[in-house]
Amino acid sequence: ExxxxxxxxxxxxxxxxxxxxxxxxxxxxxxxxxxxxRQVPGKGxxxxxGISWNSGSIGYADSVKGRFTxxxxxxxNSLHLQMNSLRAGDTAFYYCVKDIASSFSDSSGYLxxxxxxxPWGQGTLVTVSS
Amino acid sequence: xxxxxxxxxxxxxxxxDRVTITCRASQSIATYLNWYxxxxxxxxxxxxxxxxxxHSGVPSRFSGSGSGTDFTLTISSLQPEDFATYxxxxxxxxxxxFGPGTKVxxx
Numbered sequence: 001e002x003x004x005x006x007x008x009x010x011x012x013x014x015x016x017x018x019x020x021x022x023x024x025x026x027x028x029x030x031x032x033x034x035x036x037x038r039q040v041p042g043k044g045x046x047x048x049x050g051i052s053w054n055s056g057s058i059g060y061a062d063s064v065k066g067r068f069t070x071x072x073x074x075x076x077n078s079l080h081l082q083m084n085s086l087r088a089g090d091t092a093f094y095y096c097v098k099d100i101a102s103s104f105s106d107s108s109g110y111l112x113x114x115x116x117x118x119p120w121g122q123g124t125l126v127t128v129s130s
Numbered sequence: 131x132x133x134x135x136x137x138x139x140x141x142x143x144x145x146x147d148r149v150t151i152t153c154r155a156s157q158s159i160a161t162y163l164n165w166y167x168x169x170x171x172x173x174x175x176x177x178x179x180x181x182x183x184x185h186s187g188v189p190s191r192f193s194g195s196g197s198g199t200d201f202t203l204t205i206s207s208l209q210p211e212d213f214a215t216y217x218x219x220x221x222x223x224x225x226x227x228f229g230p231g232t233k234v235x236x237x
Contacts (some may be wrong), residue, residue: 035226045166045174045217047226059224062131095173105224115221116164117177123173 002026002119004096007049012086017104022079022096022121030054032073033099036081038092038126047119048094050104057104057112063089085130094124132220136229149205151232153218154179158198162222165194165203168231169183169214176202177216208234 001017008020020036035050049060051069069082073088077097097120143149148186153163161181176185178194181201189225191206205212212237218229 044231045168045219045228047219047228049226050226059226061225100179109195109224111162111221111224111226112163114180115226116176116185117166117174117219118176118177118185120173 001109002092002098004098004119004121006094006096006121006124009094009126011127011129013130014087014128016086016125017084018086020081020083020094020096020126024077024079024096025124027098030079031102033057033101033104033115034072034079035097036070036079037095037097037120038090039123040059040092046092050099051079052104053102057090057106059105059109086126088128091126091128093102093125095123096121107129120129131225132159132223134218134229136168136216136218136232138232139224139227139230140235142235143208144237145208145210147208147237149208149212149234150217151203151234153196153201153203153229155201155220155222159220159222161197162220163194163196163201164219164221165192165215166217166219167212168217174217179229184219205234 002023005023036048067085071080097117101115163181165178168174182194213231215231
């Protein structure tokens, strides 16, 4: 059974940092691209960042570019999101998501092949507040 | 960035009704369009991928169609477990973007 388990969420003050992790099992981790998607409670979904199987291609939403860093450790089947300079607007549930594709995008931003997200982790809540 | 819109934003329907949700992209995305269902307190789950392909385990009352900029998700006969919020997503160009969602509730 494929499992994605996020951790690292919590309450943090504006301007501080937090690191999310996602432990995966049940599939060959380094065969697939991975993503982080977030959702403000009661609101819609926002893609945050994605990373190809070998970390060779990485993308970010404009809202987090320069502040968040996605990474993966294929040896330990884990995905991470380093979040710096956190703002109140970053308060959300953060979901770890597996892609069907192995690659992400090319240098122009176009995705390499088809992509869809399945499955999703249960989410971890990040609250940015003083 | 590619903007995704959905209509309606919400709808009320009865069990057995046929329901259609529309998703529109701000530019052509071929068939790089997925649909997800989310129930309260749960993570989203994949329903339809590549515009018209039913994900494994999803009931056949769900179907998707469209290409280019206009897409639809249809539930042929609404069941009690289908009351949820539905999101479309383009996977053509980064940043990947979701529609704002369509909430389907009970009439």
